[in-house]
Amino acid sequence: MASPSTRDALLEQGALLFAREGVDRVTARQLHDAIGARNESALHYHFGGKAELVQEILRIHFAAVEARRAQLVAAIVAGDRTADLRTLVHALAVPMADDLESPLGRAHLRIVAQHSHPALAYQISFRGEAPAGQAVARWLREALAGLPDTVRAERFAALRVQLVSLFAARARLLDDEPAGHTTNELFVNNLIDMLVAGLSMSPSAETLASQTVNE
Template identity: 30%
Template sequence: MSERANGGRGVETRQRILDAAERLMAERGIEGVSLNEINSAAGQRSTASLHYHFGGREGLVRAIMQRHGPWLRARHEELYARLVGDGRQEDVRALAEVIVLPPAEYLELGPSPRAAIRIWVSALNRPQLDIEEVSHLVDPVLTDVGRRIVALVSRSMPRELAVERLFLASQAVLHLLADRAALEDASDNRRRPLPLPLMAANLVDMTVAALTAPVGAATARLAETAFDRAPA
């Protein structure tokens, strides 16, 4: 067999393994499926090809994120560039749209993008998540967006609370989108969810509200104690 034929066969094998891993990990979570199950679903007789192409579970997760990353990254950058061009760098809603809209829009593009969102959430929930993995999961532009949001929100509350709000709001958005992705692909779905564009707009509203809600008196008292700094 020619080298070109071998190369083409290798690409097809890699694609089949990646497709199988994406589908199964979306359904059961990253840790909820064995490599043998992925291998069998891809029509492989042994795990040799899986280990050759991906090295193992971590390599599969990175490959899935790299497969979907370019679209999401481009959309994040597009929205952020538009925001900067319009001079809306201090508009919390505009910044929230950069976080919420791209993954929400991605759900409309089919089962594979929806699987990616579900796997993304599963990956972010892993307690053993390391810095290298984070670099594959978070677009660089979102780091700047996050810093801007924290700077704006912390004008009316301790910075630590602003950071926590951003983290929790972002996590909530991703979990809700992952739930919607599962609902979209469920064979026995009897619910009538909002149209995705309306859901996304509502999620932006909810995110802005979560970020900018006034700090209650009880929260302020607890924060004062929790964030008390020892004298220098």
């Protein structure tokens, strides 16, 4: 079996190191040691630096998740289920859940959490290169059109934070203590149940009152 290229080795071993040690604490020397590189300029040659390596790892991760989500979006359209809340949340969660099954996938989930500042949750969901994600976000907004705009915005932000943080926490749990837990299938289905319940529940009188005051 052919050994991975230096570039591929940096992508894989870098992801594992960043997940385990934290992106900020990993040095270029550690990255070169992890891949057994004699030439300590390999990182600069292939990526330009550590920050660029992290961005490429994230780009690869998001592209893979988007490709899996696109298949679910096609099925949603074919089944005319664009208004089904659980189906939509399922389409957000399940493509992420696939990464729980491998060490590299779990590393990607943990790195995403490290780079997810809370303010990102309030920005427009998904970018131009993620049409499947954009479609799901649009359908979710339409499905929750009955909520006040400010309440809906808070629930969307909470949804994004919970998806990122809980998948990262699950990934770390599986890495650190791989035995003695419920199945990933149960974890994901239960998570979807909780997210749907949180999105769809009627706002309390207290929430509506505070929303009115802040407008």
